[in-house]
Amino acid sequence: MMERRVYLVDDEDAIRRSASFMLRTSGCVVESFNSADAFLKAAPDLTSGCILLDVRMPGTGGLDAQLALRALGITMPVIVMTGHGDISIAVRAMKAGAVDFLEKPFEKASMIAALEQGWARLAAAGRAQTHAHDAEARLNVLTPRERDVLNGLVDGLPNKTIAHDLGISPRTVEIHRANLMAKLDVKSLSEALRIVFAANAVSAAR
Structure with a gap:
């Protein structure tokens, strides 16, 4: 089961204490920050989790x-x-990609429901990443020429055009095409x- 990790970012001590208590009693691992600047400094080295982020804080x-x-x-x-009175800001945050927003003071059930959405998104992203890396590994078994033929197919080119571009015969293209389909175990x-396309998602993320 995925660890339920939460990063709580709020400049109010009382909010950090009460929210941390509610989260820990719900089985979450909580790390709190008293400013967005402190969190942003630490963020690149943090383990994946959900972020509870206050919209109004000194500094950032x-x-x-x-x-x-x-x-x-x-x-x-x-x-x-x-x-x-910050609903307009919350809507802007949603448009910028936030999963949900919570109005203070919020109840434990509302907070956990919002975080559940975040954890579901993390799990889906993890599955997609695994699928993408599997796809990349499958492509790595192809020879350079088979990759050339596959790239032509990705571009929607017919065998004759691929053959002309690569300086080989259409029959050779057909052989490479059959071989790469067999190696990829596709019909x-x-x-x-x-x-x-799945493997390209890995490259695009780098």
Whole structure:
């Protein structure tokens, strides 16, 4: 079971104490920060988890912290915490990718429900990443020429055009195509393309 890790970012001591207590009694691992700046400094080295982020803090505010996290390539789910009258800010945070928002004072059930959404997103991202790395490993068994043929197929080119571009015969393209399909253990071109697209997701994330 995935560890339920939460990063609590709020400048109010009382909020950090009460929310930390509620989370720990629910089985969460909690690490708290008294400013967005302190959290952003530590964020690149933190284990994956959900972020409970106050929108109004001295120094860097919650919305700016969201943008800073994205710039750092950190995609942990964010739940923003807002005071009375900050709904417009919460909506902006949602548009910027926040999972949900909580209005202070919030109940334990509301906080856990919001975090459940975040943990579900983390689990889905983990499965997608595993699938992408599996796809990349499968492509690595192909020879350079088989990769050339596959790239032509990805571009939607017919065998004759691929053959012309590579300086080989259409029959040789057919042989490479059959070999790469066998190595990838797929029965159709669409299956092969899905493997390529999944592997490309790994490259794009680097």
